[in-house]
Amino acid sequence: MNLTIVLSFVFFTFLAAFISFVKSSGSSKTTTTDFFFASRTNGYLIIGASLFFSNISSNQFIGENESVYMNNMSVIGWGITSVFAMLIVSEYFIPIYLKTGVMTTPDFLEKRYDKDTKLLVSIVFLFSYIVNLLPAVLYGGAVAFSSMFNVPTFFGISYWQSIWLLVFVIGILGSLYSILGGFKAITISDTVLSTCMFVLALIIPYYGLMHLGGGSVESGLEVLVSSKKEHLNAIGSETDAVPFSTLFTGMIIVNLYYWGMEQYIIQQAIAGKSLKDSQKGIALACLAKLLCPLLINIPGLIAVHMYPSLNNTAEVFPTLVKDVLPGFLVGLTASVLLGAAITTYNAGLNSSSTLFVLNLYKPYLKKKRGVEASEYELVRAGRLFQIAISLFAVFFAPFIIFSQQGFYNYLQKVGVLFTIPIFTIIFLGFITKRVPALAAKAGLVTFIICYLLSQFVFDIKLHFLHVVAIIFCITSLLMLIIGRLKPRATPFVLELNNKVDISPWKNRHYYSIVLLVLMVLIYLVFSPLVLAK
Template identity: 85%
Template sequence: MNPTVVLSFLLFTFLAALISFVKSSGSRKATTTDFFFANRTNGWLIIGASLFFSNISSNQFIGENESVYINNMSVIGWGVTSVVAMLIVSEYFIPIYMKAGVMTTPDFLEKRYDKSTKLLVSVVFLFSYIINLLPAVLYGGAVAFSSMFNIPSFLGISYWQSIWLLVFIIGIIGGIYSIVGGFKAITISDTVLSICMFMLALIIPYFGLRYLGDGSVEMGFQKILSSKTEHLNAIGSETDAVPFSTLFTGMLIVNLYYWGMEQYIIQQAIAGRSLKDSQKGIALACFAKLLCPLLINIPGLIAVHMYPSLTNTAEVFPTLVKDVLPGFLVGLTASVLLGAAITTYNAGLNSSSTLFVLNLYKPYLEKKKKGDVSERQLLRAGKIFQICISLFAVFFAPFIIFAQHGFYNYLQKVGVLFTIPIFTIIFLGFITKRLPAIAAKVGLVFFIVCYLASQLLMNLKLHFLHVIAIVFVITSVLMLLIGRLYPQPQPYVLQLDNKVDISPWKNRHYISMLLLIIMVIIYLVFSPVMLAG
């Protein structure tokens, strides 16, 4: 193991942690609002960085570069086209949450439907985080580090054993970070690591192209443009990882859910000191997402030419980094990868704990004691819950190695089972006034059963994103039919209970138009019209 890599990794990791804890040490953590929402004091810069880096984990580095290596650039659809969903969320969803003064996504469901719907969705959320999000983040980080530091050879252990070891280390570090530092430490860390990531977004393609071109960046670039150009195509066919047609069906639904209803993402936005700050932060995160192909996908293109026949395609990104970067930059990349794994893991832990404490544990205690519950008792329960789910994630994560059709495909398919049913009932709650709670409960169960049947019992020749769209439409029709037959006696009216200023950002429409133009340009560049032609 290269000593320079190890020393630079330890140095950059220590500095990021030091800055995070110094900056967050003055923040109070005496109440649930302090611990879970940084006391609603975050400005637009921290919100943007937190949204971006909570979204970017080792999963993207590993999974998307693997997909580019196996297929082509069509996988950028997950990130680049998410800008459309993020702008819709900024304009319509966030104002509703902040006007209603909700602390969790299911809080809105209680206001819109009833308490039992809130309880049911909170349980589904927790299953999603505990079974899908947390283990996947740990696994992605372990794969990256095992390859980058060549852990099996260095310690004389098998690849399977190295995954177990690294999952355990990342899980323990992440758990301590979240429990001790709280939400403020997580958001500060995200800001620091986002700066490092943008540096790497320029550094890694530069060194990769220079290595490919035998010392010449221009020659490396020419190699990518002159051979195997099918990998440059972002307009995916029906046999690719992300067919282009899915961008207008299931992809849009998944992105709307993720950016507008996923608790650990929404928690970043509603922790803002004003609606204006939240909307500006989302715009900043949009711009960062448009730059993502430089770091998250270009390395996969370079790897296509460097490694014609990799057996373990999940190692595309860490292998490239290890081969083309100087030692101290490998250390920086490893530090950012660790930060990406830990901050997404922390955000998931924090949000899981938020859902458990505020939506399940607190109502239970209030009903049992018939009175108010102390903040100290709630915080203690939240920290114990984080410890428990951390242990489960650590023991479950290594088994993702047995997933078929690649790690990233596993991540998306399993996530849909929990997420899109929630999107369906919240979305219809937004756009209707008399839809009853029974429709929400039936719709939630109906979607889960139908999607499971489509994946396990039927041999459909459709991409799973198209299946999502079809089941979403059928479920929506069923819910609207129930609403027509058994309408809610009184129409729902949004009651203002805002905790911060809810004046919108005046320049948001101009910035939104600019971001959409950039998105279209990216697709034109990575298409048969230009680079893939």
């Protein structure tokens, strides 16, 4: 690691932090709306950047390029098809959240079902974030950064020690953003880093193709598309990373949950100053997702030709970056990688605190005292809670290295266990009016039990996304039967309690059509009909 790389990394990292805190320093952080939702003043540019960069983590830079190198382009299914889910969320989910004035996803469950359902789901959310999201983000960021810069050799320490060191660094930086700067600092940081990432999405393929073509981008592109075409195929078979068939089953469900119900994601959209800004921000994030393969997939394709046999395939992306980019751009890439880990971490930290303070701590104090807690007490409790769970995540994260079936398997299996049961009861709450709270509780328990049995007891010869779709259908059917046998006394009616303007974006449908056409075209290009022919 030369001095230019180090200085460049330090410069860009501190520049992003400086801009974030300067731009957010004048914003109020005295109320829960200020601290957790940036006073609902975010415009569509900040919303789009925050949605996009909160979704991007270091794991994707490393894992998706590795998957393309080892397999093919089928892994783009996670990102590209999320555009379809995001547009559905923009059209149907976000208007419901903003019209009802909810501040957390479980708030809707209280309105739709009852307080017990809200409490139960809030606890599941928190458990998922504290045990799965926050430690996994720290661990993934540490692995990526250690791999990219060979931290053990640089500092003369073991790999295990380097993971501990980097987990602490990412955890401390992420905590400072969230605890001191609040949600406003997080969203501004996302905007700055998204801009840097867009620059890298153009620069890295350019330098990579020029290196591959011996100084000519055109020659490099010709090499890329004329040989080893099996890697260019995004239409995955049943043995590939993402089978094409899963895009129409469990993938839709997972993406709808993630973009429409995951608290740390949805919080970015409902912090908008209007429904129009939220919908425009989501459209902007969709466009960014369509450009994502340039950075998290194309380098893997280039590496297929540059490195025929890498011993450690997890080093595909960092090796390519170090070999083709000038030193100052390597430093910028490292800064974005670190930022990707930090921004997802601090978004999860802020949302965990939001859930705890508004859904658990505030009701507890009211029940205990008989009066509402002050805004000062709630914000203070939020900061203390963030410190506590951050400490837990930092000490827990390094031990993910011992997960028997690997890091990504850990993320997939544990993540679905918590998330899709929540999606099921919220989705049924959206589309039905008579399904009662009893059905929601039964559905939550049923999904968790069935999923645990399918993954850890019975050897089911199906991709886990197909299994998710099957259990979703079973759980939904159970809830509908309960709703038929013991329906709500009165049908659910959506009551307006909006805090912002809820006039929709008039041109949204035209942009949606363009985005969906682009999504299909990307699959068409990376298929046996075109490049993989």
